[in-house]
Amino acid sequence: MGTGELSPALLPTKQIEKTLRSTFFDAHSLGYSEPKGDKRLRQCISVYLETKGINASPSSLMVVSGGLQALQLISVGLLQKGSMILHESPSYLNSVHPFQSAGMHLVGLSKQGHESIPTQMKRINGRKKASLFYTVPTFNNPTNTTWSKEERLNLLSLCKKEQIPIIEDDVYSDLWFDSEPPPPLKSLDADGLVLHIGSMSKTLSPGLRIGWIAGPITVIERLADIKMQMDYGSSALSQHLVAEWLATGQYSKHLEWLRQELMERRDFTLTLLNQYFKGLAEWQIPQGGFYIWLKLCKPIVNPNLFKQAIKENILLNPGYIYEPNNHTHIRLSYSYATEEQLAYGIQTLSKIIRRLV
Numbered sequence: 486m487g488t489g490e491l492s493p494a495l496l497p498t499k500q501i502e503k504t505l506r507s508t509f510f511d512a513h514s515l516g517y518s519e520p521k522g523d524k525r526l527r528q529c530i531s532v533y534l535e536t537k538g539i540n541a542s543p544s545s546l547m548v549v550s551g552g553l554q555a556l557q558l559i560s561v562g563l564l565q566k567g568s569m570i571l572h573e574s575p576s577y578l579n580s581v582h583p584f585q586s587a588g589m590h591l592v593g594l595s596k597q598g599h600e601s602i603p604t605q606m607k608r609i610n611g612r613k614k615a616s617l618f619y620t621v622p623t624f625n626n627p628t629n630t631t632w633s634k635e636e637r638l639n640l641l642s643l644c645k646k647e648q649i650p651i652i653e654d655d656v657y658s659d660l661w662f663d664s665e666p667p668p669p670l671k672s673l674d675a676d677g678l679v680l681h682i683g684s685m686s687k688t689l690s691p692g693l694r695i696g697w698i699a700g701p702i703t704v705i706e707r708l709a710d711i712k713m714q715m716d717y718g719s720s721a722l723s724q725h726l727v728a729e730w731l732a733t734g735q736y737s738k739h740l741e742w743l744r745q746e747l748m749e750r751r752d753f754t755l756t757l758l759n760q761y762f763k764g765l766a767e768w769q770i771p772q773g774g775f776y777i778w779l780k781l782c783k784p785i786v787n788p789n790l791f792k793q794a795i796k797e798n799i800l801l802n803p804g805y806i807y808e809p810n811n812h813t814h815i816r817l818s819y820s821y822a823t824e825e826q827l828a829y830g831i832q833t834l835s836k837i838i839r840r841l842v
């Protein structure tokens with residue numbers, strides 16, 4: 486229940502095999518790719534982003550080996566040691582450290598406090614200039630919250646005034662259930678403030694290692710240059726496969742199926758929570774994505790709870806991974822475990838928690 490990836494049963498293995506069997510490569514496509522990545526793939530990503538209201542030409546896009554590499558490139562290529570990074574807390578950034586290991590100073594801003602995020606940003610930026618603001622505005626990891634359109638517009642307006650660039654990490658937005666989420670920040674950005682990150686990891690396969698960054702051409706060219714120095718480009722085979730899936734419509738067909746499967750897993754998990762966690766915890770109904778951010782009624786989320794769960798073969802993602810002082814939350818993922826594992830895990834976890842409470 487701790488794993489933030491698709492279950493093997495949700496990976497379209499057979500269809501991927503079929504694409505690879507029927508595919509045609511010319512010799513050039515198996516050489517080193519251009520710094521920004523395979524041209525056909527960038528054209529396909531550009532068309533795909535257009536469906537989300539994002540206007541990004543192939544030359545303002547680069548292919549990366551997953552969203553995490555996008556963050557590492559930004560950290561190495563655009564920021565200086567000691568830079569102040571603002572981010573929405575709790576945050577995925579605390580669980581992976583692409584900025585901390587490069588010597589950046591992270592400051593978490595909460596969406597739940599009495600001040601809005603733009604107000605907090607303005608106050609902090611008045612004391613020391615922030616280098617950027619990182620956010621996962623749609624189906625956040627770990628909280629699964631989504632910013633409304635109004636919140637997005639307020640954020641953009643403040644960032645424009647204060648001259649704070651935004652990293653929009655948008656790896657979950659294709660995974661909506663009943664209705665499409667509000668438009669991406671990038672589609673509302675008239676001032677070139679937003680670097681938009683996407684990935685195939687949460688929808689098609691994390692092992693392909695294909696993601697992208699959309700942003701101002703000069704920034705993309707700089708990042709592409711650094712990527713060339715790092716790894717000479719992402720896998721030609723993976724780039725080819727993703728281009729094929731986008732161009733033929735197979736990707737959108739797959740998404741329709743995947744959304745339905747994830748929604749069934751969400752409903753199954755909610756039924757279990759209603760059965761075993763009433764009075765022990767609170768939670769919101771996910772409108773998309775992978776996670777339920779479970780808020781326990783007592784602050785008992787600590788290494789002891791983690792160890793007791795491990796003894797029963799349950800791997801949890803405790804809140805303190807994402808926010809050092811958080812001892813009330815657990816991130817439950819319904820995307821990976823089987824129904825049988827979810828039933829065992831949720832029932833057993835409720836017993837452990839009842840004992841501790």
Ligand SMILES: Cc1ncc(COP(=O)(O)O)c(C=O)c1O
Nearest residue numbers: 489551552553577621626684686
């Ligand atoms: C918000 C967020 N961004 C980026 C990533 C990294 O994904 P990728 O496999 O594309 O590197 C993850 C994976 O958990 C994530 O949750």
